[in-house]
Amino acid sequence: xxxxxxxxxxxxxxxxxxxxxxxxxxxxxxxxxxxxxxxxxxxxxxxxxxxxxxxxxxxxxxxxxxxxxxxxxxxxxxxxxxxxxxxxxxxxxxxxxxxxxxxxxxxxxxxxxxxxxxxxxxxxxxxxxxxxxxxxxxxxxxxxxxxxxxxxxxxxxxxxxxxxxxxxxxxxxxxxxxxxxxxxxxxxxxx
Amino acid sequence: xxxxxxxxxxxxxxxxxxxxxxxxxxxxxxxxxxxxxxxxxxxxxxxxxxxxxxxxxxxxxxxxxxxxxxxxxxxxxxxxxxxxxxxxxxxxxxxxxxxxxxxxxxxxxxxxxxxxxxxxxxxxxxxxxxxxxxxxxxxxxxxxxxxxxxxxxxxx
Numbered sequence: 001x002x003x004x005x006x007x008x009x010x011x012x013x014x015x016x017x018x019x020x021x022x023x024x025x026x027x028x029x030x031x032x033x034x035x036x037x038x039x040x041x042x043x044x045x046x047x048x049x050x051x052x053x054x055x056x057x058x059x060x061x062x063x064x065x066x067x068x069x070x071x072x073x074x075x076x077x078x079x080x081x082x083x084x085x086x087x088x089x090x091x092x093x094x095x096x097x098x099x100x101x102x103x104x105x106x107x108x109x110x111x112x113x114x115x116x117x118x119x120x121x122x123x124x125x126x127x128x129x130x131x132x133x134x135x136x137x138x139x140x141x142x143x144x145x146x147x148x149x150x151x152x153x154x155x156x157x158x159x160x161x162x163x164x165x166x167x168x169x170x171x172x173x174x175x176x177x178x179x180x181x182x183x184x185x186x187x188x189x190x191x
Numbered sequence: 192x193x194x195x196x197x198x199x200x201x202x203x204x205x206x207x208x209x210x211x212x213x214x215x216x217x218x219x220x221x222x223x224x225x226x227x228x229x230x231x232x233x234x235x236x237x238x239x240x241x242x243x244x245x246x247x248x249x250x251x252x253x254x255x256x257x258x259x260x261x262x263x264x265x266x267x268x269x270x271x272x273x274x275x276x277x278x279x280x281x282x283x284x285x286x287x288x289x290x291x292x293x294x295x296x297x298x299x300x301x302x303x304x305x306x307x308x309x310x311x312x313x314x315x316x317x318x319x320x321x322x323x324x325x326x327x328x329x330x331x332x333x334x335x336x337x338x339x340x341x342x343x344x345x346x347x
Binding site: 029032033036037039040041043044045046047048051057058060061065066069070073151152155156159160162163165 | 213214217220221224225227228229230231232233234235236239244245246247248249253254257258260261335338339342343346
């Protein structure tokens, strides 16, 4: 499984469009700018919802009104964010796959998704019962705080992917090598 | 502003400390980016409302007042972390067209947000649809210019 993913990203790195994007002077920068801007939109709106769930803002607005009116826009931002993020990965597949920050980021996105899903299935199903409460019930506050913290950490680890502290082509401790899944091949400098 | 001034800034104690560390710049940058998403949310949710999408049932003035502390707080975080980043690479910024573009957009965005937008959004009488949309669009364009300019400083 691990080795097949490794050969998959190697194959990806050799595809024509990956090389083109990697070597392009402006396209990569444009995609990265789109990623940062949509992330601002998605995480920004998500943060406003989280803050409402925590009872810290818009206390007089029913929670259901925010989820109904804002979540569709978040979904738009999320789609563009994931699409542009995928392109960034596609431009630099091998290094990204072996980045501890990238792996951490994916793990945290999984948790953020799980957190949102659990909130949606449990607390939000009964939103009518607490819709107008200035400070939502504890479970909703916890879900909001978890989401806010996770997304801030996701932004942090996303930014750190750009730095080579833990790259496989530099001397690393056994722990980092294991976390990054470094192989002899990934110790070579490759996109 | 003369180059020597920027060289002096870059050689200041704080600038040097940030530059000589291999994690300080990235960490400040990460906080800067997290602040960006918060300010993005505060700006966007209000501009969307001015554009008559999003929280349409909520009166503009009430929404403007609700997001105000988050706008102020995240702007404070952005300005603080942004200044620190600037201190560490002032000379690079001096030669960067993107940096100067960002500064112009930033000045305009701050002035527009705290004068025109605030006056329109907080007025006792709800703004007319045309004025409201115009203010929303100008605000979005100005803040997006700040964000894009910032991202492009790294690509010189």
